[in-house]
Amino acid sequence: MKKVYTADSPAIAWHFRNVLEQHGIASLVKNDLLYSVGGEVPIHECLPEVWVQEGLNAKYAESIIQSIENNESTKNDMWLCQRCGESNFESFDICWRCNA
Numbered sequence: 001m002k003k004v005y006t007a008d009s010p011a012i013a014w015h016f017r018n019v020l021e022q023h024g025i026a027s028l029v030k031n032d033l034l035y036s037v038g039g040e041v042p043i044h045e046c047l048p049e050v051w052v053q054e055g056l057n058a059k060y061a062e063s064i065i066q067s068i069e070n071n072e073s074t075k076n077d078m079w080l081c082q083r084c085g086e087s088n089f090e091s092f093d094i095c096w097r098c099n100a
């Protein structure tokens with residue numbers, strides 16, 4: 001497995017995972033649960049990470065993530081969950097945290 005991205009929040013990590021899946025790349029998010037206990041673990045060890053299989057998919061995944069990062073408008077398309085107040089990407093139909 002290869003780490004292709006370290007996200008600032010679980011919402012971002014899951015957003016990238018969704019996008020990669022739309023491109024047919026299987027990926028997994030690590031540390032998204034540890035995020036909530038930040039403070040007990042050094043911050044760089046508990047940031048959520050996106051991992052994919054090594055090889056061609058990893059290169060493809062990195063290029064996709066790069067293009068998303070270059071597209072600043074992505075960050076303006078977030079919505080706030082009315083139940084838990086978590087921010088979600090527009091592509092999410094339900095809140096990633098509470099499923100509302």
Ligand SMILES: [Zn+2]
Nearest residue numbers: 081084095098
């Ligand atoms: Zn929520």
